[in-house]
Amino acid sequence: MFDFLSGYDLLGAFWVTVQLTLLAAVGSLVWGTLLAAMRVGPVPLMRGFGTAYVNIVRNVPLTVIILFTSLGLNQTLNIKLGAENFDTINFRLAVLGLIAYTSAFVCEAIRSGINTVPVGQAEAARALGLSFTQVLTLVVLPQAFRSVVGPLTNVLIALTKNTTVAAAIGVAEAALLMKKMIENEAELLLISAVFAFGFVVLTLPTGLILGWVGKKVAVKR
């Protein structure tokens, strides 16, 4: 029944999906945290930038962003991100696009976490003479992160599935292999089921493990 699977590098394709997910997750966590810091910061210009960025980027379809990285940045502006081969260029462009998009959601998740930290703590820290950066990194953010493990897990699961959009610019991940197999094998439902199962295998443990971590680290108030 599953003989149509032979001759295809199913694991290799899902490995690319995992790589895309992990790199984009780390990148968007960093950039998203910076964006959140900007949005709660004291400098009006940065607050404006953060708000504008989040509201623009999260309302643009991901496909448009990913296609823009290839058609706009690569084909038109000739940006190659230090690679010559389309396979490598497209992989890096896809990671860039995913970071740009996902960080908007990470930023909002973290900002909601910041709002759970009682204002009194920040005021007390400021009264002790801590600077804005110190208040944020020493007092507010550590507690904020601990309360947003759940929402961030949602974002991570969504990101895992969003990596399929990278097939639009030819990154050889799971969704591209799926298109290839459907083209060759004429087994639409079975092939889709196999790939759906593959994604469940990736995301279900993510949800379970991070759900447990979230409970462990939550700040009891």
Added chain:
Amino acid sequence: MKLRKVTAASAVVLALAVSATACGSNDKDPGSSGGGKKIAIGIKFDQPGLGQKTPQGYSGFDVDVAKYVAKKLGYNEDQIEWKESKSADRETMLQRGDVQFIAATYSITPEREKKVDFAGPYLLAHQDVLLRADDDSIKSPADLNNKKLCSVTGSTSAQNVKDKLAPKANLQQYPTYSACLTGLQNKAIDALTTDDSILAGYASQAQFKGKFKLGGFKMTNENYGIGVKKGSDLKAKINKALEDMVADGSWDKAVKANFGPANYQNEPAPKIGDIKS
């Protein structure tokens, strides 16, 4: 109290909307309307020269073939209901009976023949490349190595390049051929590869006339057939219609009309059942 009125009103609206859509879908059902006097045919909507939906109607070689076949089956043009059959949906649409037959750049392959029956072939196409008109650096398939190629994501043409034709070529895959054409014009891409019939259709479009040329390499054989449901008696009737189409010269006329401007050297009409591998 006010709230309850609003709820009731919205419930009424919702009910109306539901019943309205229900009627709508009944009208479009191919089986129930007009007592079988309509025929649903699957074509591509987005391939110039083969099957394209335009504000004026449907045009292309596949469309002309489908119209001819439908006429021989006893349906006028206004009794045809065109449906879009994307590559991935074709087998399912035939098996469910959404369409009676499909003429949509449908290459006959052993895997597909397990699921559906094919009448024809009605056109022998080859994988080829589309180049910029002023580019003389690619003269044979071997020249494609180390060049920047573009094709549609996951398509057979893209796989052939990687596996057989030019393993060292730098391959970019996009969801549509139009995206590839942008790169070809900007010189970010050197060649666009797929079936020559499809390429000829794009090169014949008014806005691209004179800008691109076909390589003429004939790298593979693609036998376009008309897909019908497995075991359907339509197969024999369609084969007969296709023979008539070649015999009375309509086939040649359709090829000239749809691929002519691209200087496309078409193969002679294939014999029914003669599948070149």
